[in-house]
Amino acid sequence: MGVETRESLGALSPWSPEFLAAIVESSDDAIIGKTLDGTIISWNRGAERIYGYRPEEAIGRNISILVPADHTDELAPIFERLRRGERVDHYQTVRVHKDGKRIAISVTISPVRDEQGKIIGASAVGRDITAQHEATKEALRMREEFISIAAHELRTPLATVFARLQLAERHLARPEIDMAAVLRDVVLVRQSADRLRLLVDRLLDISHISSGRLELEKVDTDVADLVRSVSSAFAETSGHAIRVNAPQPPEATRASLDAVRIDEVITNLLDNALKYGGPGDPIDVDVRADGAEVSFAVRDRGPGIAPDQRERIFQPFERGDTKAPGVGLGLHVAREIVLLHGGTIALEAPPDGGARFVVTLPKDGARS
Ligand SMILES: Nc1ncnc2c1ncn2[C@@H]1O[C@H](COP(=O)(O)OP(=O)(O)O)[C@@H](O)[C@H]1O
Ligand SMILES: [Mg+2]
Structure with a gap:
């Protein structure tokens, strides 16, 4: 005006x-x-x-x-x-x-x-105020839907925990205890508990992010160093080869960021590359400094992601047709964290196959 x-x-x-x-x-x-x-x-x-x-x-x-x-x-x-x-x-x-x-x-x-x-x-x-009303109604509807999906997702592993504990009880009540059977029960209980913990952690992340309570603790960080250390830890626990291609100093790959949260982003992308990429193929991670931005890309040699799925997979609880473990919140949380940093996450389809996720972050940590 x-x-x-x-x-x-x-x-x-x-x-x-x-x-x-x-x-x-x-x-x-x-x-x-x-x-x-x-x-x-x-x-x-x-x-x-x-x-x-x-x-x-x-x-x-x-x-x-x-x-x-x-x-x-x-x-x-x-x-x-x-x-x-x-x-x-x-x-x-x-x-x-x-x-x-x-x-x-x-x-x-x-x-x-x-x-x-x-x-x-x-x-x-x-x-x-019709538009505001509609928007509020839609937001409430989405929250209801979110809660209902979350509750449903929590219930499945919880049901396994109960069923397996019941079986273990029965096995332990017998005069001759079948230790192998009890061990199987315990392993399944622990796996379900793991899944529950992952779900609860991710739900807490989402709740913190959407209520604006996720405070980033930004410190000056060398992204190349961070990517190298997260990748080597991941390679060690998963036994999968990861090739990191990062420039050496004095190339400016430093940025102001929350290293714990960006670690989570890198880990989520590596975890997906491992789960959905080709089993024997190495995962490639590139780090690049470009003017006021630093980017890193995680690339696998798997089937990639169909064009009509490329936006959908970032939505909460959206999963592909897969038997791999997961709850469908990894990419959603990763994108929220990147957006909080004022950055972007893009999905590329390299001509020779696979999926490539590129995260770009501003060096000065703009938009806190
Ligand atoms: N690197 C990838 N290659 C192929 N599909 C992928 C890849 N990363 C993610 N996806 C698809 O996106 C979906 C959502 O991923 P994500 O949010 O990390 O949840 P989750 O891994 O728990 O399923 C996955 O279920 C999978 O179908
Ligand atoms: Mg995932």
Whole structure:
């Protein structure tokens, strides 16, 4: 919005009736004047936009044309308050468009007085909040869905824990204890407990991120060093070969970042490359410094990811058709962490096959 200076107003005085009328007329909000019996006496462009009536269709009619049948009892108490000289502030309700469509609206209604202070009518300033309402409803719906999927995901390993503990109880109650059978039960209980822990950790991550409580502890870090150390630890525990291709100092691969969180991102990508990549093929990790950014890429030689799946796999709980262990939150959490750093995560499909995930981070740790 431009700032009007006194000069640009020209001959128009800021308090002239013309100027005030122009403000009302150009408002995006519906501004309606009415008498105390509800007759509409003024109707701006915002009102026309929100309610669909042209000024000549609205002026002279009763304000009740905007009130849906199931809300008609709202009007009397509002007029009662106006007569007492009270305002109704940011009242959220439903109104109806000329074409019959319902509109969520936030309205402030104030008494209008004449020069003697006598209340002669009212002004109503209404704002269409249908879009916000829909967005809130959608957010709530998504949260419900998220909770229900999460609960379902937690239940599956929990069911295994119970079933296996029950079996172990039975095995241990026998006079001749079959140690091999008990061991099998214990192993399955531990595997399910592992899965539960992973799920709970990831859910906590997500909850921290989405509530803005995940505080990044950024320190000046050499990304090449971090990638090398995470990769060699991962190679050791998994027994899978990882080739790191990173520039040596003095190449500037330092960035301000939360090393614990970025470690999590690298580990998630390596874990996927291991699970979904070709079993014998090495995983390639490249680190690159480029101006104000540092990037690292994790590349495997597996089947890659079909174009129509490339966005979906970043959504929570979205998993491919796979028997590999996992809960479908790794990429989601990785992307959230990268976004918190002001970076990006991209998925490339190299021409000679496989998947390549590229994480790019700003060196100065912009956007904390
Ligand atoms: N490197 C990869 N190659 C092929 N598919 C992958 C790769 N990384 C991820 N995916 C697909 O994306 C899905 C989601 O990955 P992720 O969020 O890490 O969850 P999870 O590994 O627990 O399934 C995986 O189930 C898999 O189908
Ligand atoms: Mg994963």
